[in-house]
Each structure stands twice: as C-alpha cells, then as structure tokens.
Amino acid sequence: MEFLNFLIILWAAWLVWRRPEKERLAFGLLVVSCLIMALLFFIGTHTSLVPGVNL
Amino acid sequence: MSEARLRSVLAWVVLALVAVPVGGAVWLGVVHGESPCILCWAQRTSMVLVALVALFVLRYGPRPRYLGMVVLLGAWGTFMAIRHSALHLARDVGQGFAAPYFGVHTYIWSWVIHWVALGVIGVLLLLLKEEPAEPERREPGRVGRFAMGFFVLVVGANALQAFVTTGPPPFMGQADPVRFSLNPKRWVWMSNDELRGGISLRGSWAVPRPDPAAVEADADPANGPLADLPVLAVQSWMRIAAPLDGRLTDLAHHPAMGGYVAVTDGFGVYVLDSALSAIVHQVELDHQFAIDLTPLAGAAFLGDTLAVLSTNKSYVLLQPDPGADADHEWRHFRTTSGDVTELRRSRFATVRARQMYVLSLAYDRLADELITVSVPSPRHRRLVVSRFARSDMMLASEFLPRLGPGVTWRGEERSLAEYVVTGAVAVDGMLYAFSAAYSTLLVIDLRTTLVTAAYAVPEIAQPVGLAARGAELLVAQADGRVAVIGRPGVNVE
Numbered sequence: 001m002e003f004l005n006f007l008i009i010l011w012a013a014w015l016v017w018r019r020p021e022k023e024r025l026a027f028g029l030l031v032v033s034c035l036i037m038a039l040l041f042f043i044g045t046h047t048s049l050v051p052g053v054n055l
Numbered sequence: 056m057s058e059a060r061l062r063s064v065l066a067w068v069v070l071a072l073v074a075v076p077v078g079g080a081v082w083l084g085v086v087h088g089e090s091p092c093i094l095c096w097a098q099r100t101s102m103v104l105v106a107l108v109a110l111f112v113l114r115y116g117p118r119p120r121y122l123g124m125v126v127l128l129g130a131w132g133t134f135m136a137i138r139h140s141a142l143h144l145a146r147d148v149g150q151g152f153a154a155p156y157f158g159v160h161t162y163i164w165s166w167v168i169h170w171v172a173l174g175v176i177g178v179l180l181l182l183l184k185e186e187p188a189e190p191e192r193r194e195p196g197r198v199g200r201f202a203m204g205f206f207v208l209v210v211g212a213n214a215l216q217a218f219v220t221t222g223p224p225p226f227m228g229q230a231d232p233v234r235f236s237l238n239p240k241r242w243v244w245m246s247n248d249e250l251r252g253g254i255s256l257r258g259s260w261a262v263p264r265p266d267p268a269a270v271e272a273d274a275d276p277a278n279g280p281l282a283d284l285p286v287l288a289v290q291s292w293m294r295i296a297a298p299l300d301g302r303l304t305d306l307a308h309h310p311a312m313g314g315y316v317a318v319t320d321g322f323g324v325y326v327l328d329s330a331l332s333a334i335v336h337q338v339e340l341d342h343q344f345a346i347d348l349t350p351l352a353g354a355a356f357l358g359d360t361l362a363v364l365s366t367n368k369s370y371v372l373l374q375p376d377p378g379a380d381a382d383h384e385w386r387h388f389r390t391t392s393g394d395v396t397e398l399r400r401s402r403f404a405t406v407r408a409r410q411m412y413v414l415s416l417a418y419d420r421l422a423d424e425l426i427t428v429s430v431p432s433p434r435h436r437r438l439v440v441s442r443f444a445r446s447d448m449m450l451a452s453e454f455l456p457r458l459g460p461g462v463t464w465r466g467e468e469r470s471l472a473e474y475v476v477t478g479a480v481a482v483d484g485m486l487y488a489f490s491a492a493y494s495t496l497l498v499i500d501l502r503t504t505l506v507t508a509a510y511a512v513p514e515i516a517q518p519v520g521l522a523a524r525g526a527e528l529l530v531a532q533a534d535g536r537v538a539v540i541g542r543p544g545v546n547v548e
Contacts, residue, residue, distance in 0.1 A: 001226070002096045003214055016107075016111060016203065033104060034128070038131065040100075044092075047253070047255055047258050048259065053141045055257075
C-alpha cells in the first residue's frame, strides 16, 4: 500500500510540475494520499490507538 | 517578505526536506539495510506530503487550503511521532528500534521535523506581506523547478524501496521489516499480520482499577482452581470499634507494640490500640501531593515505621513522632493527630507485575523486603509476587508461584491468576496470601517460590487485609470485623 501511495504522490507532483492547469486533480490526489497514510498508520496502531504509556 | 521571496525560501525548504530526512531514509534502507516499519513509512510519507504541499505553494501561491493542509500534516505527523516513540521512550539507556543517528532514533527525528515544519509555516506566515492577488499560476523559478524535479526523483526512489520491502497492494508495511535486498527470494510481503487484534484506544494499558473494599468475585472455595482444600475454621471474631473515615482496606499488627495499623479507601491511616477500640495516631494523606495515590490497599509495620501502599503501587512511609512539625506536615496530610511525620513518598516499579494493580502489602523481616501480590485483570492474567529491598525500595526479585507437592489443580485450565489476593503477611520465610476470590488462604514459601499449602476459609466475606499475631492470622473484612484463624504450620501448645 505504501508503494501505491508513493505512486499517487508522484502523480500529483508530476501534475504540479508539468501540468499545472490540473490543480484540482493534483490537490485531490494529495488528499487521497493523506487518507491512505492515515489509514495505514491506523492499521499499524489499531490495537492501541493512543501512546502506550501512562496518560 | 514578498510572495516571490517566500517561494524562493520554500524551494530551499523542499530541497532540504527531501534531501535529508526523506532521501536520507532511502539511503539508510538501501545502503545500510535499515528498512522502515509500517509506522516509519507513515511518518516518512507525511514528511513527503509536507514537501508536496510546499510545491503546491511554489506553483499556485499560498492559498488557504494549502496552508491548512500543511498545518494538519504537521499536527498529524507530530501525533504519529509521539505514538511511535512511546513504544520506546521508557526503554533503558541506549535501547530503541533500529540504529540511532546523531544519538537520536529516526522516529524521534520525525517528531522534530514535523515540529519544525509547523514552526516554519508559522514564521513564513508571520513574515508574509499582504499583496494583491497574483495570477492563477506562477513560474516556480530555477530553484523551484529543480526542487520539483528532485522531489520526483527522491519519491521515485522511495516508491522503489516501498515496492521491494512492502510489496504492491494489498501488501503493506510490517512491524519488524527485514533489511533491503534485490534478491526477490528474500522479500517479505505481508498483508494480514498488521490486521490482527481488535481495535482498542489504550491497548494493554486499559486496566480497570480494583476497588480494594469491594472486590467482585466468587467467594465459594469449592469453585476455585485448587482441589481438595482443607478447611480452616474461624476461631473467634474481633471488631474494629474505633471510628474510621472510609472503608477498611487493610490491617497490620505490630508484634512488639501489640497495636495495629488500619488503612481505609479514604486515605486514612490509623494506629490503633491492642483492643482495636482507640486511635493512637491518625492521618489522612493528601493523595494529590506529588505522588498520585489511588485508594490505600496495604499496610505493614517496618519496625517502628509504617508503610502504606495504594492500589497503583505508590507508597508512603510514616513514623509516629511527638515532635512532628505541623507546618511542614501540612503538605502531606489533610488531617492529622499532630504526632506523625511522613518520611518518604514514592512508587514501586515492577517488571512482571507491570500494568497490574495490587491490593496487599507484606513485610518480610528476615529478608528486610516489602512484598506485593498483583491482582489479575482481563488484560493481564498473572499472579506475581514482587519483592522490594527496604534499603532502596527498589525491586529485588519477582516470581510467579508454582504448586508444591500435595497441592493440586481442580482442572487442567486452572491457574493461580484466578485468585485475587487482598491481604498478605510474611512470617518466618512464608508468605500468607488471602484471596477474596474463592475465599482461600495460600501459603507460599518465599525461598522455593512454591505454594506449599492452601486452605478454604468459607466463613469470610469481603476480606481486605491479613495480619499475623503470634500463632494466629487475622483476616480483616471490609465491614470492620476481623476473623481469627490458626496460622497453618504453627504448633500451638
């Protein structure tokens, strides 16, 4: 999934660099990438969502 | 700062961010074989996304949604770093996950970088001049274009590393990743290991606090984990007639003085006379001063010093003192009889009994050690005896008792962790532990760590403490009544 996420980021960066008129699509890809990152972190920490120390 | 100047600065920020933490991470993975775990990947991705938002600003100007996005990423990245670092922050010196760089591990560097990103965006916004709106798109300039190309190059390298070490979807990062290799036979792709286990907010820290005066448990010895228990009959009853503030949670006996110390869940500590009818000394501890005290659950005499223990393994040492300084002790006590001094207040640290509460305290005079017995919880089902040296109040040893000869299980799946020890006392190298669950007295040899005997005491209801008085054991109940039973193994002439 991390591989897929980096491909999405590459796509967004390419649009910003070479196809700047597609800002809406690039920003949408940025948002999707953020959500995938958050989902993967949630999967990695779902058995203890907050730091495992005395709170 | 003009917007043009801002974009120039941002281009350099992107170059630095992409070259050092993001590009450096690829170098660490490919050259040094230090692969990122699933949490490291998320943190690295967040840093990449911060740089990507900066590219958006380079190209389209500082639009509010870009600034909002970078603040969100900074806040989320900081949380991720704290959550990740918390796995390792409390470890011993020099320990951590993978190798440190410049003395700091990578998950901490991620914390620093996200924190700096938030600081940088704040400074840039402070310095940014309000100017008329510029065209929809801007030329990023030479450095900006280089930053964009460099970004694509480094993120492409990250994608390659991610493909090798985590695989294509639906595979994802792992908790313990193996080092980078170009040999496909050594690639480890997993898609379901990280999905195991239920969703929990606190994980292993979700431990319910026990009520020391109202343990909910099956009191019938016939249902306990040990079979064929001999019955100990109550020889007589006493009652604590002195007025206590709160519910009784433990009782200890002073062998030389003949008096007692009683503690309550209202943080009351009472030294009582030999008839349990008059208060000789009394304090109500300020449970919020310095050390967080949960309800008191244990008490013991260490010679003339009183040790009291709360359920979270915090302890207080007290001493009757006719010359007590009232003004100094004001910070320690909410109320006092005026003749008690607090000597020390601190916490016991355990290893095997970590994340477990206790409901008892004993003092082994022969070894000069204090002893606690953990109570099980749905998260941690163990019965751990922890021993602390009185000299420095630090852990001396711990053990999980095993059954000695002649003591047998009722079934194969039974365990000593089914007992909830609410009172304990050590005499002559033996630990006597009374369990509210199954109303059972366990006798544990402190030298061999074996349970040498166990007895059913069916007449007891809601036991909260255990004291020794010569050849007798005194089982204190939450209602203030005290049962006198013969101490097993002692011949009474």
